[in-house]
Structures are given as C-alpha cells and as structure tokens.
Amino acid sequence: xxxxxxxxxxxxxxxxRSTVSRAFSKPEAVRPETREHVLKVAAELGYSMxxxxxxxxxxxxxLVPLIVPDITNPFFxxxxxxxxxxxxxxGYQLILCLTDGDQSLTSxxxxxxxxxxSPFGIxxxxxxxxxxxxxxxxxxxxxxxxxxxxxxxxxxTVTVDSAHGIDLAFEHLSSLGHTEIAYAPGIVGTNxxxxxxKAYQRAASMRDVKPQVxxxxxxxxxGSEVVDDWLDSAQRPTAVIAxxxxxxxxxxxxxxxxxxxxPEDVSVVGFDGLDLGAHFNPRLTSVxxxxxxxxxxxxxxxxxxxxxxxxxxxxxxxxxxxxxxTGEVTS
Amino acid sequence: xxxxxxxxxxxxxxxxRSTVSRAFSKPEAVRPETREHVLKVAAELGYSMxxxxxxxxxxxxxLVPLIVPDITNPFFxxxxxxxxxxxxxxGYQLILCLTDGDQSLTSxxxxxxxxxxSPFGIxxxxxxxxxxxxxxxxxxxxxxxxxxxxxxxxxxTVTVDSAHGIDLAFEHLSSLGHTEIAYAPGIVGTNxxxxxxKAYQRAASMRDVKPQVxxxxxxxxxGSEVVDDWLDSAQRPTAVIAxxxxxxxxxxxxxxxxxxxxPEDVSVVGFDGLDLGAHFNPRLTSVxxxxxxxxxxxxxxxxxxxxxxxxxxxxxxxxxxxxxxTGEVTS
DNA sequence: TCCTCAAATGCAACCGATCTCACAATCGAT
DNA sequence: ATCGATTGTGAGATCGGTTGCATTTGAGGA
Numbered sequence: 001x002x003x004x005x006x007x008x009x010x011x012x013x014x015x016x017r018s019t020v021s022r023a024f025s026k027p028e029a030v031r032p033e034t035r036e037h038v039l040k041v042a043a044e045l046g047y048s049m050x051x052x053x054x055x056x057x058x059x060x061x062x063l064v065p066l067i068v069p070d071i072t073n074p075f076f077x078x079x080x081x082x083x084x085x086x087x088x089x090x091g092y093q094l095i096l097c098l099t100d101g102d103q104s105l106t107s108x109x110x111x112x113x114x115x116x117x118s119p120f121g122i123x124x125x126x127x128x129x130x131x132x133x134x135x136x137x138x139x140x141x142x143x144x145x146x147x148x149x150x151x152x153x154x155x156x157t158v159t160v161d162s163a164h165g166i167d168l169a170f171e172h173l174s175s176l177g178h179t180e181i182a183y184a185p186g187i188v189g190t191n192x193x194x195x196x197x198k199a200y201q202r203a204a205s206m207r208d209v210k211p212q213v214x215x216x217x218x219x220x221x222x223g224s225e226v227v228d229d230w231l232d233s234a235q236r237p238t239a240v241i242a243x244x245x246x247x248x249x250x251x252x253x254x255x256x257x258x259x260x261x262x263p264e265d266v267s268v269v270g271f272d273g274l275d276l277g278a279h280f281n282p283r284l285t286s287v288x289x290x291x292x293x294x295x296x297x298x299x300x301x302x303x304x305x306x307x308x309x310x311x312x313x314x315x316x317x318x319x320x321x322x323x324x325x326t327g328e329v330t331s
Numbered sequence: 332x333x334x335x336x337x338x339x340x341x342x343x344x345x346x347x348r349s350t351v352s353r354a355f356s357k358p359e360a361v362r363p364e365t366r367e368h369v370l371k372v373a374a375e376l377g378y379s380m381x382x383x384x385x386x387x388x389x390x391x392x393x394l395v396p397l398i399v400p401d402i403t404n405p406f407f408x409x410x411x412x413x414x415x416x417x418x419x420x421x422g423y424q425l426i427l428c429l430t431d432g433d434q435s436l437t438s439x440x441x442x443x444x445x446x447x448x449s450p451f452g453i454x455x456x457x458x459x460x461x462x463x464x465x466x467x468x469x470x471x472x473x474x475x476x477x478x479x480x481x482x483x484x485x486x487x488t489v490t491v492d493s494a495h496g497i498d499l500a501f502e503h504l505s506s507l508g509h510t511e512i513a514y515a516p517g518i519v520g521t522n523x524x525x526x527x528x529k530a531y532q533r534a535a536s537m538r539d540v541k542p543q544v545x546x547x548x549x550x551x552x553x554g555s556e557v558v559d560d561w562l563d564s565a566q567r568p569t570a571v572i573a574x575x576x577x578x579x580x581x582x583x584x585x586x587x588x589x590x591x592x593x594p595e596d597v598s599v600v601g602f603d604g605l606d607l608g609a610h611f612n613p614r615l616t617s618v619x620x621x622x623x624x625x626x627x628x629x630x631x632x633x634x635x636x637x638x639x640x641x642x643x644x645x646x647x648x649x650x651x652x653x654x655x656x657t658g659e660v661t662s
Numbered sequence: 663t664c665c666t667c668a669a670a671t672g673c674a675a676c677c678g679a680t681c682t683c684a685c686a687a688t689c690g691a692t
Numbered sequence: 693a694t695c696g697a698t699t700g701t702g703a704g705a706t707c708g709g710t711t712g713c714a715t716t717t718g719a720g721g722a
Contacts, residue, residue, distance in 0.1 A: 003446075005708055016672050021710060031670060050446055052392070053708035056383045057677045070412075072606065077408045081401075084429045093443065096427040098415045112424065115334075116383055223610065249610045256612040257655070275403065279554065279580045281587040281612045324588070336678055347702045352680060362700060384678035388707050 004045045013041040024049060055117045064092040064302065065113040069101050069126035073246055074274045075291075079124060079146070082295030090299055092119075101126055110143075120144065120302035127189040144301045146294060148191040156301040156311040158294055162195035163202070165287040165318040166241065169269045170203045172285070172320055173239045177329040178267060182212040182237035184226045186247050196243050196271065212237055222247060223254030230266070231258075238266060238329045245272035245286055252280070252325065263327035273321045283323035290316045335376040344372040355380060386448045395423040395633065396444040398437055400430050400457035404577055405605050406622075410455060410477070413626030421630055423450075432457055441474075451475065451633035458520040475632045477625060479522040487632040487642040489625055493526035494533070496618040496649035497572065500600045501534045503616070503651055504570045508660040509598060513543040513568035515557045517578050527574050527602065543568055553578060554585030561597070562589075569597060569660045576603035576617055583611070583656065594658035604652045614654035621647045 010017045015038060022030045023038040030038075042048075055061035064087050068076040080096055087094040095118075097109040106123065113121060120142040145157045173181055183200040186193050197213070204211040212233060215225030226247075230236060242248035248270030252262050262268050262282055270277060273288025297314055304312065341348045346369060353361045354369040361369075373379075386392035395418050399407040411427055418425040426449075428440040441452060451473040476488045504512055514531040517524050528544070535542040543564060546556030557578075561567060573579035579601030583593050593599050593613055601608060604619025628645055635643065 007708085017708095018673080018710075019671060022671090025710080029670080034670080048442070048446060050387075050708050051443075052383055052387045052447055053677090054710080055677095056381070056387055056679090056708085057710045059677075061383070071402065071408050071415075072405070072412050074403070074405065074408070074607075077402050077405070080427070081403050081429060084402075084427070085431070093426070095424070096411070096415070098412060100416070111379070112382075115379060115381055246610070249607075249612075253610045253612045253614060257614070262612075276405075276580075279577070279584045281580075281584045281593075283584060283588070338678085348679080349681080349703080350701060353701090356680080360700080365700080381678050384707090385680075386707095387709090388678080388680040390707075 004047045006047075006049070009038065009042045009045055009047050012045060013038045025054075059117050060119055060306075061117040062092045063095050063113060063116050063118050064299070065095045065097050065109060065118055065121045067097045067099060067106055067109055067121065067123045067125075069099050069124075071096065071098055074276050075244065075246070075272050075289075076124060078274060078291045079295060082292045083122065083298055084295075086296040086299040090303065092299070099126075103127065119306045122146065122298045122302060125190065126187070142302070142305045144298050144305065146298060148195065150191065153313070154311050156305060156313065158297050158301065158314045158316065159192070160289045160294070160316045160318050162192060163199040165271060165289075166196060166199035166203050168318065168320040169241050169271070169287055170207060170209075172322065172326065173241075173267060173269065174207065176239075176267065176326060178239040179209060179329075180212075180235055180237040181209050181239045181241060182214050182230065182233070184214050184222075184240055184242045184247050184251055185216060186222075186243035193243055200241060210235075214240065221250075221254075223250035226251050227254045227258060227260070230255075236266075239326070240266060240268050242268060242270050245270040245274045245277055245284060248277075248284055248286065248325070249280060252282075252284075263325050264330065267326040267329075269326055273318070277321075278323065280325075282325045285323045285326040286321050287318045288321045289318055335378045337378075337380070340369065340373045340376055340378050343376060344369045356385075390448050391450055391637075392448040393423045394426050394444060394447050394449050395630070396426045396428050396440060396449055396452045398428040398430060398440055398452065398454045398456075400432050400455075402427065402429055405607050406575065406577070406603050406620075407455060409605060409622045410626060413623045414453065414629055415626075417627040417630040421634065423630070430457075434458060450637045453477065453629045453633060456521065457518070473633070473636045475629050475636065477629060479526065481522065484644070485642050487636060487644065489628050489632065489645045489647065490523070491620045491625070491647045491649050493523060494530040496602060496620075497527060497530035497534050499649065499651040500572050500602070500618055501538060501540075503653065504572075504598060504600065504657065505538065507570075507598065507657060509570040510540060510660075511543075511566055511568040512540050512570045512572060513545050513561065513564070515545045515553075515571055515573045515578050515582055516547060517553075517574035524574055531572060541566075545571065552581075552585075554581035557582050558585045558589060558591070561586075567597075570657070571597060571599050573599060573601050576601040576605045576608055576615060579608075579615055579617065579656070580611060583613075583615075594656055595661065598657040598660075600657055604649070608652070609654065611656075613656045616654045616657040617652050618649045619652045620649050 006017050006020050010020045020038050023035045027035060066083050071077055084094040099105040122144045124146040143155060145155055148159050149155050149157050185197050201211050214229040215222060242251055248268050252268050255262055270284050270286035273286045277284030277286050293316055301312060337348050337351050341351045350361060351369050354366045358366060397411060397414050402408055415425040430436040453475045455477040474486060476486055479490050480486050480488050516528050532542050545560040546553060573582055579599050583599050586593055601615050601617035604617045608615030608617050624647055632643060
C-alpha cells in the first residue's frame with residue numbers, strides 16, 4: 001500500500017484537506033473534538049506529513065546545515081554531536097556539510113541548503129569567513145558563526161573566551177612552578193587561533209615570561225616542528241601550551257618518540273578539553289571549551305535570527321581540566 | 332528580488348515551462364540550440380532549480396542518510412568523512428544521523444528521510460540491526476548496511492574481513508616473539524565485535540596460544556578493567572590485541588597510568604587504523620580498515636539498489652599498519 | 663422564534679517543478 | 693504531391709501540502 005496522503009486522511013475522517021492540515025499544524029484553529037478525531041484517523045492510517053511538501057508551500061524547512069571544515073578533527077566531531085542533539089530537540093534535522101578546507105564549498109553548501117528553505121545555517125569555519133560573499137550568496141544573512149567575525153557585527157556569533165582560557169593554563173602552570181612556558185600555535189587563519197596566540201603573548205608578558213612560539217612554518221608534521229624548535233631553544237621551556245588538543249596530541253607523540261617524557265621533562269596543556277584527551281597517554285590537561293553549550297546556543301541564535309531579532313554575540317567561558325600531562329617543574 | 336522560478340526563465344526565453352525543465356533534466360529531449368538558449372537565459376537570471384520541488388514531483392531526492400551511533404568515535408568520523416565525499420561526487424547530499432546508541436532513533440530517522448524521498452540509506456550500526464523493523468518501517472529495503480547482517484541476505488552489506496585482520500595482528504606479534512597474546516573486546520553487540528573475537532579465539536588456538544580475553548564486564552571504564560585482568564593474569568600476556576583503536580587508546584592510557592610501559596612491558600595493537608593513531612603515544616600499531624573504500628562502496632551499493640539490482644555482499648581486506656606500540660618481546 | 667457575530671470548516675489557488683499526452687513541424691519515401 | 697514516421701514543443705494534471713477568503717454552524721441576545 002502506498003503511503004497515505006492528506007486527502008486519504010481527510011476522506012477517512014469525513015473532513016476537508018484543509019481541516020486535516022490545520023489539525024496538525026495549527027491546532028488552535030480547529031475544534032478540539034474534530035482535531036482529536038482527525039489525529040486518531042491519521043494514526044490509524046499510519047499517516048505522517050510530507051516535510052517536502054510542507055517546506056515547498058511554507059517556504060521554510062526544518063533542515064539546518066552545520067558547515068565544518070573537517071569532521072575528522074575530534075573538536076568538530078564533538079561540536080557536531082552536541083549541535084545535532086540540540087537541533088533535534090527543536091525539531092530540526094541537522095545537515096552536516098564537510099568542506100575539507102575548500103572555501104568555495106562553503107558558499108556552495110549555503111546555496112544548496114538555502115534552496116531547501118533552511119531557516120538558518122551554522123558555520124564553524126576553519127578560515128575567516130568571507131561574509132561579503134555569504135551575505136550576497138544567499139540566506140539573507142541568516143547565518144550563525146561559531147568563532148569571531150572580523151568585519152561584521154550583524155552576524156551572530158558564539159565564541160569562547162580565549163584570553164581567559166590561556167590565563168587558566170598559565171595560572172595552572174605557574175602554580176606548578178613553571179616559568180618557561182612556550183606556545184605551539186595551530187593552523188593560522190582562524191580568529192580563534194589568532195586570539196589564542198595573542199592571548200598567550202599578553203599573558204606571557206604580564207607574567208614576565210619570555211614568549212616563545214614553537215614551530216610556525218606549518219609543514220605537514222607539526223609535531224616534529226614544535227619539538228625541533230623546543231630542542232633548539234636556548235632556554236628550553238618546561239611547559240608548552242598547545243593551541244588545541246589535536247596539536248597537543250601530535251606534540252606529545254613527537255616528544256615521546258624522541259624519548260622526552262611528558263610531564264616529567266616537559267608539561268603540555270591542550271585547548272579544547274576533548275573527551276578523547278581522557279584516554280590519551282598521558283591523560284591530557286586541557287582548557288575545556290563548553291562545546292555542549294556552543295551547540296545549544298548556536299541553535300538558539302539561529303532561531304532568534306529567523307524571528308527577525310538582531311544579532312547577538314555570545315562569549316562563553318572555558319574551564320580548566322587538570323589531568324596528567326602537566327606536573328611540577330623538576331630541574 | 333525573489334529567486335527566479337522556472338516560469339520566469341520560460342517567459343524570458345520565450346518557451347514553455349516544460350521546455351526549460353527538459354533543458355535541465357533531459358538534455359537529449361530538446362533541440363541543442365533551444366537548450367543552449369534556455370541555459371543562457373537561466374544563467375543570466377541566476378536561476379537554479381528547487382531541489383524540493385523536484386523531489387516532490389519526481390518522488391526521488393538527493394538526500395542520502397548515513398546513520399551512525401556516535402560521531403565522536405573517530406572511526407565513524409572517518410567513515411562519515413569518506414562517505415560524504417563519495418556521496419558528493421555522485422551528486423548526493425549526505426545527511427548525518429546520530430543515534431547515540433538509541434535503537435529507536437534508527438527507524439525514526441529512516442522514516443524521516445524516507446518521507447524526503449531519499450533514494451537509499453546507509454546504516455553503520457553499533458548494535459545488530461533489527462531488519463524486520465527496517466524493512467517494514469520504510470524504504471522498501473533500500474538500505475545498505477556497513478557490518479554484516481545476520482538473518483537476511485537481501486540487504487547489501489560491506490564488511491571488512493575481521494579474521495584476516497586478526498591474523499595479520501597475530502602474525503606480526505608472533506614475528507616479534509610474542510606467545511602470550513590476549514584480547515580486549517569492545518562493546519559487545521555488533522557483528523564485527525563478535526567476528527573479531529571469534530577470529531581471535533580461532534587464531535589463538537591455531538597457534539597454540541591460550542586465549543585470554545581481558546575485561547569483559549564492560550562498565551564505564553574499559554581501560555582499567557582490561558588492565559586489572561592483565562595484572563591478575565597468571566601468565567601475563569606480553570601483547571594485547573584490542574578490538575578497535577578507541578579501546579587500544581584507553582588500554583594504553585591505563586597501562587601508562589599504572590607505570591606499565593608500552594611497548595616495552597606489553598605490546599598493544601589496535602583495529603581500525605585511524606589517522607589519529609599516528610599521533611598517539613606511542614604511535615599505534617593497528618589493523619587498518621579500508622575506510623575510504625567502505626564509504627565509496629556503500630554509495631555504489633546504494634545506487635545499485637535503487638536501480639533494482641540485487642543485494643551484494645562486499646568483503647574488504649584489511650592491512651597492517653606497523654607503528655610503535657608493538658615491539659619485540661623482552662622477558 | 664429570529665437575528666447577529668464569532669468560531670469552525672470548506673473551497674480553490676498556490677508552492678516549483680515533472681511528465682504524459684496531444685499537436686505541429688520536418689523529413690524521407692512513394 | 694501525399695502520407696506515415698519522427699522529433700520538438702506546448703498544455704495541463706500532478707506531487708502533497710498551506711492559506712486567504714467564503715461559507716456554514718452554533719451560541720447568545722432580543
């Protein structure tokens with residue numbers, strides 16, 4: 001048997017199409033008894049509305065795109081995870097769009113979902129978003145960006161307070177006696193990468209620590225670059241703050257490969273606070289981003305956007321997750 | 332300006348709607364000159380077809396669901412990555428559906444995408460799929476399963492040869508002098524978990540190794556269970572094969588926490604061959620699943636399915652990725 | 663009992679495309 | 693020149709709902 005359509009339900013319930021439609025999508029517009037009857041008949045027939053047809057007529061769908069550069073990066077995986085959950089809770093279906101770092105794909109995806117009448121979209125960029133093109137491309141600006149945005153305050157954003165995060169890391173390391181604290185930057189380009197690095201510089205000078213940035217050329221193997229620089233350093237840092245957990249993993253792996261022990265010889269703290277870090281060796285101390293909140297809030301901002309409210313800029317506070325990759329300085 | 336519709340293009344080009352439609356979706360049915368003219372006019376207007384309207388009328392969309400239990404598990408992340416790429420290449424838009432281990436969500440998702448006229452769906456289950464319900468639920472059986480299927484050969488599947496994978500691990504460990512080789516199973520339930528464990532038992536007995544399965548109660552912390560069992564073992568295994576990389580990570584982290592060194596005190600080999608393992612400490616030796624091929628082939632099987640071809644069962648061969656978590660036995 | 667007005671329902675156009683069928687133009691063959 | 697077979701285009705129903713407007717229903721008041 002084919003799927004029942006709205007007319008089948010209408011016939012079976014002895015009412016008109018439009019009444020069935022209202023029974024589902026505008027409950028207050030129909031008499032309670034009628035509504036119940038229609039719903040019962042519909043249930044008996046195993047009827048459910050076609051989201052496609054709805055979207056076509058209403059010009060609004062429940063498909064919300066989340067655009068991320070790389071799902072293979074556990075940070076984005078966790079973000080996708082929490083955002084999908086938040087989306088589902090609100091009745092949206094999250095569409096995960098993977099750009100693989102290809103800028104042009106972003107606007108392509110945006111076009112594509114726009115033509116599916118998405119109510120809004122969420123972008124977690126790897127490189128600065130070209131907002132000019134976003135706006136023009138589509139979507140009437142109904143885009144939420146996870147990360148700061150340079151030039152344009154009309155786009156709502158959710159970010160994490162990098163400066164505070166870095167401060168937490170410094171504080172922790174200082175309390176363990178570290179005074180030579182270096183920084184391992186990630187891929188440049190994003191605002192967060194920039195913010196964190198900046199925050200490192202500031203925090204270092206505030207504490208009379210000589211800023212040392214390790215491995216800035218960014219070839220394929222970040223880990224060995226960082227460790228090379230560390231070894232070459234006149235005054236070897238006793239601690240390294242990585243700009244994110246993935247970098248921290250790579251750095252620790254490389255230290256270990258060269259028989260430099262973490263945290264005995266050098267402490268490492270990450271930035272992300274991924275669950276995965278709890279099963280790393282050693283278990284990774286890290287600045288924890290409130291990823292769950294980020295997902296939740298992105299959806300909320302999106303909904304405000306579609307209600308025509310003005311752009312908000314939410315900044316979330318990170319916390320410190322102390323595990324085993326940091327220890328007292330021994331010298 | 333509102334988005335142009337097909338009638339706008341038709342008017343501007345001086346032809347009928349249907350001709351425009353054909354110019355796009357059935358090129359051979361329209362005179363070349365007409366076609367070119369229509370396409371040019373459409374381009375000038377910045378016109379593109381509404382996928383929603385298309386899907387509604389054709390009763391086929393380009394939305395392909397990939398249902399996975401947990402994107403936070405890097406295996407599924409890599410799978411999603413490659414499958415999304417393969418899907419895009421064929422003009423599909425992958426919809427990632429996260430079940431979080433909630434069985435009932437699977438059929439919900441299936442219903443949902445079915446009503447969006449998905450041509451087929453892909454399921455990478457964490458627990459055995461209830462095919463009865465899948466079939467009945469929706470989709471006319473147009474589902475590809477990544478993992479074996481027990482009861483039903485009418486569903487196409489793509490699997491990896493677990494037995495061979497385990498053999499590779501054994502071979503490698505044997506060549507390093509290991510004779511006490513234990514196994515750390517993952518979450519039970521999936522066929523792959525079952526297959527791998529079975530394969531371990533068989534491979535062990537074939538090589539006169541006493542099978543030792545570590546940590547089978549499966550509380551929250553698998554790592555410490557495994558290590559507890561390892562410590563309690565009368566004859567401590569010199570090597571552990573983990574049923575997947577995530578388990579291997581957890582086990583190594585726990586070994587290390589208790590000051591047991593990998594690979595000096597015990598070798599560990601994983602199963603998945605994730606890129607992430609290359610940045611683990613120590614870099615993880617692992618049986619590598621051909622994840623890229625799995626994604627690609629799932630899409631292909633799906634396409635065959637929608638063309639009415641009969642179900643195929645593809646089995647892929649794993650390879651061994653030798654890194655640094657295994658070493659010669661020292662006793 | 664009749665009238666009024668609001669609430670509930672029916673009617674029919676519409677969202678943006680596809681597709682079957684009918685019709686016109688073109689062509690080769692007789 | 694006539695005719696049947698192709699080929700290309702137009703007409704209009706259709707996919708499965710939504711929605712503004714018209715109409716019916718029913719409660720309350722005179």
